[in-house]
C-alpha cells in the first residue's frame with residue numbers, strides 16, 4: 001500500500017480553478033503525469049500559492065486523497081526565470097507541456113520522459129535557439145514514446161538512406177529512399193540541410209544546439225515536417241479513441 005504522504009519531484013504544467021478556492025494542477029513527475037489539488041491556493045493568504053508557479057520545478061509533499069492527491073507542501077527547486085518572462089520561450093514551454101500531456105497517460109511511469117521535459121525547460125530558459133530546442137524535444141519525446149521517426153533507414157524498405165533522400169512521409173513515419181520516394185503521394189519535400197539538421201538533433205546532446213547557425217528556411221522546414229508527423233500521430237490516436245467509443249456504443 002502507498003504511504004498516506006509522499007514526496008515527489010514535479011514540473012508544474014497547468015493550473016485551473018477548482019471549487020471555491022482550490023486549484024487543479026497538472027504535474028509531470030518521474031512516476032508519470034498526475035492531476036493533483038492545491039487546496040486554498042487561490043486565497044491571498046495561502047502559503048502554497050507562491051510555490052506552485054507554472055513551469056517551475058518543485059519538490060512536492062503530497063497526501064493521498066480519495067480521488068486526487070493533495071499538495072500539502074511545495075518548494076521551488078528551479079524557477080526558470082527567463083523562460084517565464086519572454087513570450088517566445090513561454091509559448092514554447094506551453095507547447096512542450098501540451099505535447100507531453102498528449103503523448104503520455106496518467107500512471108505511465110517514466111523517469112527518462114520527466115528528465116527530458118526538465119532538460120527542455122532548463123534549455124528553453126537559457127538557449128538562443130528556442131525553436132531548435134523544441135525540435136530536439138519533439139524528436140526525443142517521439143523516441144521515448146515509441147514513435148521515433150526513421151531518419152537513417154527508409155520508412156518503407158528499411159534500406160540505409162543516402163544524403164540524396166528528399167521526401168519525408170508523416171504517414172509512413174519518416175524519410176523515404178530514392179526507390180520509394182513515391183510511396184506516399186502526401187509526402188513532404190525536404191532539403192538536404194533540413195535532413196542533416198533532423199539527424200543531428202536526433203543524436204546530439206541539447207547543448208550542441210547552441211552552436212548551430214541556420215537559415216530561417218531550414219528552421220521553418222524542420223518545424224513543418226515534425227509538426228506534420230506529430231499531427232498525424234495524434235489524429236490517428238484520436239481516431240482510434242473515437243472508433244473505440246463507437247464500438248462500445250454499438251455493443
Ligand SMILES: [Zn+2]
Pocket residue numbers: 154155156157158159176177178179180
Ligand atoms: Zn525504401
